[in-house]
Amino acid sequence: MTDFFGDIAPVSFDPNGDGDLTFRHYDPDALVLGKRLEDHLRFSVAWWHSFAWPGGDPFGGQTFERPWFGDSMDDAKLKADVAFEMFRILGQPFFCFHDLDIRPEGDSFAESADRLDAITDYIGSKMERTGTKLLWGTANLFTHRRFMGGAATNPDPDVFAYAAATVKTCIDATKKLGGENYVLWGGREGYETLLNTNLVREREQAGRFLCMVVDYARKIGFDGTILIEPKPQEPTKHQYDYDVATVYGFLKDFGLENDVKVNIEQGHAILAGHSFEHELALAASLGIFGSIDMNRNDYQSGWDTDQFPDNVPEVARAYYEVLRAGGFSTGGTNFDAKLRRQSLDPMDLIAAHVGAMDVCARGLKAAAALLDSGELEAARAERYAGWETSDLLTSDLASIEARVRAGGVDPAPRSGRQERLENIWNRYV
Ligand code: XLS
Ligand code: NI
Ligand code: NI
DSSP states (O other): OOSTTTTOOOOEEOTTOOSTTEESSOOTTOEETTEEHHHHHOEEEEHIIIIIOOOOBTTBOOOOOOTTOSSSHHHHHHHHHHHHHHHHHHTOOEEEEEHHHHSOOOSSHHHHHHHHHHHHHHHHHHHHHHOOEEEEEEOOOSSSGGGTTOSTTOSSHHHHHHHHHHHHHHHHHHHHTTOSEEEEOOTTOEESOGGGOOHHHHHHHHHHHHHHHHHHHHHTTOOSEEEEOOOSSSSSSEESSOSHHHHHHHHHHTTOTTTEEEEEEHHHHHHTTSOHHHHHHHHHHHTOEEEEEEOBOOTTTOSOOOBOOOOHHHHHHHHHHHHHTTOOSSOOEEEOOOOOTTOOSHHHHHHHHHHHHHHHHHHHHHHHHHHHHTHHHHHHHHHTGGGGGOOGGGSOHHHHHHHHHHHOOOOOOOOOOHHHHHHHHHHHO
16 A cells, blocks of 8 residues: 555545545446446546656646656556556546556666566556456557657668567557557657658558557457557647548558557547547447547647546537447547646546546436437438438439439428437437
């Protein structure tokens, strides 16, 4: 036991509770559409934001003082101890990490890999004891200066090699911990200027890299889902995995559309000029929906501000699409969200997650009730009903022209009923 969280007790569900330590909406055992809420939402804590982020911004450095900030393996273990204490307080079933979040980088590749091995042994025994599970692991291929010009897409083959070797160790670590997914977010896979960039070559490298990842994961019997996390820009000016549609085209191009799915983040969807629900609905319709990074961007800043979600109607739209897609299988709701830099207290960390879990629970319950009512889906089905009996899609232009000429039917426009549907929506949220 560390004393970081002091006497903060485990958070429990009480619809009439007050204070920071009560869930008013998230009752893990409540049945929604026949499934426990905890199993619907599959919450996860992000190691990087909650335990590794020092509170800096472009104008100022560290604001948080954490007893585990340092670069020894003892610091890494203390960080893990505190992490598992937080999972227990919150009843969080899952967590996610980058290699760099859980162990300090060594002086050589081999030392870094050994440390990853050692710390994942340590974390693994805690997982066994507590039952907390790994939603996904990933490699940090963006912080170190060696990756400044890209990892897989770097002009220097030695950097490609370093990145590939690193990912291999992270897939091994993820498999060892029983991770249900492995994520690739291309934090430096893009360009700063077209003036020095060979687009054809970089795309080819990224495709080959991903094929190697898939091959290796399958070869060692990793049966989790491999996920790409789209993001349009930040940190690079342009990132190749721009959005769901772009990633799908890329996967198709390299024959990976059945092997790789997407991890969709709220803030990234907004940066790409989409809504979160758009990205979710599109991924589901393309058969590549995997998991979500739940957070919220400041809509004025234009940056990936990674705030905790606080907007129930928005979150409900997202979960409506998740539920329509059949819910999560290996995926879950990872809070890729960080405190504001003035939120210094351990209680801030707890309260942030409690609030976010409640927002998600409210959103999911509203979405489930609406889906269950069938009201929107009936309207959607009715809108397309004409196609149920139509053979047009197997016809050809000339036959269609002949038919239209003979039939003489000028189709009558019908209302899209948007406002009425919005009113239905608002009855549930
Ligand atoms: C950054 C990404 C990152 C990924 C994991 O914007 O959201 O945190 O989720 O590398
Ligand atoms: Ni993310
Ligand atoms: Ni992000």
